Amino acid sequence: MxxxxxxxxxxxxxxxxxxxxxxxxxxxxxxxxxxxxxxxxxxENNYTAAAGFDSDEIEVENVTYTGVDGEMKAVLAKPKGKKNLGCVLVIHENRGLNPHIIDVTKRVAAEGFLALGVDALSPLGGTPADEDKGRELIGKLDPEKNLQNYLKGLEYLRTRKDGNGKVGCVGFCWGGGMSNKLAVNDPKLKAAVAYYGAQPNAVDVPKIKASILCHYGGLDERINAGIPAYEQALKENKIDYQIFVYEGVNHAFNNNTSPTRYNEAAAKLAWSRTIGLFKKQLAV
Incomplete structure (x- = not known):
């Protein structure tokens, strides 16, 4: 195309x-x-055409935790019968907690982690079926309250008795930007993975204590414009980081429900690197 x-x-x-x-x-x-x-x-995303992830080895449930102005809705997935698990907060794109991100949450769990996919639109009634409406609602979120709701999600994971207290996050697009924000705002965060997400301000990078992993599509000029300043700040502040640019692929290359942008080879490689970081930083 x-x-x-x-x-x-x-x-x-x-x-x-x-x-x-x-x-x-x-x-x-x-x-x-x-x-x-x-x-x-x-x-457009086609959730029915893409095969949904399923596994008999995991259990999935809807949960809530206390947010700034009420209950935050989320999907929690974890390996059956396992405890002392590393925990991962999964952050959706700019249209809400859709079937693709729920699949990602399940996939993280299948790799041996307790995964929590939070619905950022909970304060506005939750993610609607209409993606355009979801995009409009994302723009209506209070940025500071939204950040606090995700920080509370990290704390919720740290209190889970089936977790080991070590928490990381992974976000996509809008969620990739949020993943970087959480790294800046939570000194206890162990690992933050951002897929094609906006970079934080360079002046905030010294606050980061987590290991950083960023995945970018080589054709994504809009987001990639912020890479040099971010990488320079990471280097200057001696932050543990890795940045990968996958040449010839687009923004949203991980989304297998987006037929023109999904790139299987890049998605698999980025995923293996993501899980590798989580196994390194979140294991007991």
Missing amino acids: DQKIITLYDEYTHSQLNRKDFMKRLAILAGSTALAMTILPML
């Missing part, structure tokens, strides 16, 4: 560009409205 079309879709999903204007611009790039309508399903 033409990279200009993928870039336009990325702009649409990460800006205030409304659907009507997006479709107009898509029609121009595609050559007609009819072709735009044919292309659209290949751009």
Whole structure:
């Protein structure tokens, strides 16, 4: 697919560009409205087409914990019959706790961890089925309260009797940016993994105590513009970090429900590196 079309879709999903204007611009790039309508399903997430993750070795339940202004909803997954587990907070993209991120939470659990996928939209009623609505609601969250709700999620994991007290986080897109924010704001965090997420301000990097792992798509110019300053600050402050740029792949390359952006090879390699860090930092 033409990279200009993928870039336009990325702009649409990460800006205030409304659907009507997006479709107009898509029609121009595609050559007609009819072709735009044919292309659209290949751009949007398709949760029914992608195989959902399942395993008899894990147990999954819906849980809540106390947030700033009420209960935070989350999906918790862990290996059956296991205790003393390293814990991982899973942070969704900018459309809420969708089926893809729930799958990721289960996959983390299948690797031997207690995983918690938090719904950041809990204060606004939870993640809606309409992804465009979810994107609108994300923009209505109070940034500071949202950060505190995730910090409380980390504390919730530390109090779990089936956990070992060691906690890390992994986030995707909007969640990747939040993963970096948690590293800045929680000195007890052991590991923070950010998939194509916005970088923190360089002046805040000295606060980081966690091991940092960042995954970026080589074609993701919007997010990648912030890499040099972040890496320089990590080096200057002697933070334990790794940054990987996967050439020729797009933003959201890990999302197997996004057919035009998913890259299986890059996703598998990034995943192996992510789990490797968690096994190193969160094991007993």
